[in-house]
Amino acid sequence: MDFVKELKDIDYEDLFDRLAAYAxxxxxxxxxxxxxxxxxxxxxSELFLKVLTGQRNAETATCSLxxxxxxxxxxxxxxxxxxxxxxxxxxxxSAEDVQVSANxxxxxxxxxxxxxxxxxxxxxxxxxxxxxxxxxxxxxxxxEKVGTELGRSPSDIYRxxxxxxSHLQKIHKSFKALL
Amino acid sequence: MSxxxxxxxxxxxxxxxxxxxxxxxxxxxxxxxxxxxxxxxKRDEALVKVKFLxxxxxxxxxxxxxxxxxxxxxxxxxxxxxxxxxFLRTLMSQKVSxxxxxxxxKLTREEIIxxxxxxxxxxxxxxxDQDGTNNEGKV
Numbered sequence: 228m229d230f231v232k233e234l235k236d237i238d239y240e241d242l243f244d245r246l247a248a249y250a251x252x253x254x255x256x257x258x259x260x261x262x263x264x265x266x267x268x269x270x271x272s273e274l275f276l277k278v279l280t281g282q283r284n285a286e287t288a289t290c291s292l293x294x295x296x297x298x299x300x301x302x303x304x305x306x307x308x309x310x311x312x313x314x315x316x317x318x319x320x321s322a323e324d325v326q327v328s329a330n331x332x333x334x335x336x337x338x339x340x341x342x343x344x345x346x347x348x349x350x351x352x353x354x355x356x357x358x359x360x361x362x363x364x365x366x367x368x369x370x371e372k373v374g375t376e377l378g379r380s381p382s383d384i385y386r387x388x389x390x391x392x393s394h395l396q397k398i399h400k401s402f403k404a405l406l
Numbered sequence: 407m408s409x410x411x412x413x414x415x416x417x418x419x420x421x422x423x424x425x426x427x428x429x430x431x432x433x434x435x436x437x438x439x440x441x442x443x444x445x446x447x448k449r450d451e452a453l454v455k456v457k458f459l460x461x462x463x464x465x466x467x468x469x470x471x472x473x474x475x476x477x478x479x480x481x482x483x484x485x486x487x488x489x490x491x492x493f494l495r496t497l498m499s500q501k502v503s504x505x506x507x508x509x510x511x512k513l514t515r516e517e518i519i520x521x522x523x524x525x526x527x528x529x530x531x532x533x534x535d536q537d538g539t540n541n542e543g544k545v
Binding site for chain 2: 230234243246247249251252255268368395
């Protein structure tokens with residue numbers, strides 16, 4: 228990345244808001260407000276400072292500064308979820324997959340997808356949301372591309388996606404209750 | 407949970423926050439932040455420090471690029487490597503205040519810095535690397 232150019236060109240307010248909203252959404256999705264006692268705004272401030280003081284080396288990264296910052300934040304939150312053994316979106320390794328199976332969840336991909344879809348419907352997701360969810364699972368996750376796939380505008384997809392996030396948060400609660 | 411499903415949900419979430427229009431992001435912050443005015447105040451306070459450090463980091467790296475490029479051009483001059491020298495001559499001819507004469511071999515490091523300082527330094531460094539004309543003996 229052209230670190231100097233990126234530092235000059237980025238819209239700091241906008242990027243800060245995006246990162247803070249992302250962190251807030253991730254934490255809210257598992258029903259918590261603070262990560263290690265810090266609010267999303269503190270996590271983002273710290274991240275910026277670490278990158279700018281070289282504690283996290285962005286200068287040699289091949290992606291954009293924005294991608295780098297999002298990647299770092301995601302990785303920090305994932306690590307926190309793993310450390311705290313927070314279920315749902317933090318799950319990654321096979322041991323936890325086995326745990327899920329032991330608790331009555333299907334272990335194969337197709338059945339799990341159907342289960343998530345059924346849960347989404349149970350909490351009120353409509354067909355648009357199910358369609359978008361299915362496109363994500365097929366590997367298309369950028370809102371603009373999802374929109375192209377469905378012949379819808381990006382703003383339509385943002386709106387649908389916000390509803391899915393809200394429904395996924397409810398699913399988290401119901402899935403957690405089953406464990 | 408299948409990794410494929412989990413990753414799809416997480417990727418979609420991340421892409422959403424990267425791409426969504428500023429108004430949507432602001433709406434989400436309004437919903438998730440108890441006091442948006444307080445959030446904005448704290449954010450702007452944090453950004454004063456962030457922007458200061460960004461400027462410092464930017465200046466520091468730019469200085470480093472300039473020094474590095476000046477050394478590479480000096481080496482190219484000494485070894486008479488055609489491509490970078492042609493580029494340097496073009497830049498020199500574009501300088502209105504050509505205080506330096508047309509003799510490349512007499513250019514000092516400071517003069518080279520003066521000639522190249524307004525250019526895209528990263529592109530120039532990449533060009534040196536692509537041409538194999540860096541100062542690690544590849545020439």
